Amino acid sequence: MKKHWYHYLWIWSLIYFGMGFFNILFAWMGLISFALPLIMAIGFGNKRFCNRYCDRGQTLRALGQLGFSRRRDMPAWMKSKAFRYGFMLFFFGMFGSVLYTTWLVYSGAESLQQVVSLLWTFHFPWEWAYSGAVSPWTAQFAFGLYSLMLTSEVIALITMLLFRPRSWCVYCPMGTLTQLICQAKAGKTQ
Numbered sequence: 001m002k003k004h005w006y007h008y009l010w011i012w013s014l015i016y017f018g019m020g021f022f023n024i025l026f027a028w029m030g031l032i033s034f035a036l037p038l039i040m041a042i043g044f045g046n047k048r049f050c051n052r053y054c055d056r057g058q059t060l061r062a063l064g065q066l067g068f069s070r071r072r073d074m075p076a077w078m079k080s081k082a083f084r085y086g087f088m089l090f091f092f093g094m095f096g097s098v099l100y101t102t103w104l105v106y107s108g109a110e111s112l113q114q115v116v117s118l119l120w121t122f123h124f125p126w127e128w129a130y131s132g133a134v135s136p137w138t139a140q141f142a143f144g145l146y147s148l149m150l151t152s153e154v155i156a157l158i159t160m161l162l163f164r165p166r167s168w169c170v171y172c173p174m175g176t177l178t179q180l181i182c183q184a185k186a187g188k189t190q
């Protein structure tokens with residue numbers, strides 16, 4: 001297969017998680033991964049982001065090519081609409097909770113928590129990544145977003161190991177949402 005520049009976008013994943021380890025404010029860059037697929041779906045009615053420009057999709061593809069995936073079929077329930085929509089609602093609910101916690105810190109109701117949470121269960125101290133250079137709510141959002149991105153990355157990697165390389169994409173919340181948007185747009189133009 002001919003290699004294109006976007007096949008190397010997995011490097012962005014490495015940079016993102018690596019930089020966030022040393023400076024949590026870099027986690028704000030994760031908003032790009034939220035905005036770009038939405039812009040492409042709403043603006044152009046396509047899933048070009050998923051097909052080409054998603055760094056996570058490219059990471060999973062590259063690791064699969066290196067033989068890290070068992071390449072088994074996913075269970076049918078993981079492909080069902082109920083699971084995909086349910087997971088999307090759960091995921092965006094968790095994003096809402098990141099925004100709410102940020103608001104609490106902004107309003108002074110809570111103090112900054114310098115932790116990164118994995119799988120919404122394990123909480124790791126991460127104080128070295130925040131120097132105090134910006135207002136606490138800015139850092140709180142970064143800790144929350146980094147936790148969400150890391151958690152979804154870990155789930156994606158586990159799914160890649162157990163099933164086919166890009167099995168995560170079957171129930172990825174952004175993929176499900178942009179698919180809904182594209183379907184709605186296609187329905188309007190028919």
Ligand code: SF4
Pocket residue numbers: 037049050051054055056057168169170172173174175176
């Ligand atoms: S489904 Fe999700 S992880 Fe997969 S390519 Fe699309 S945005 Fe990326």
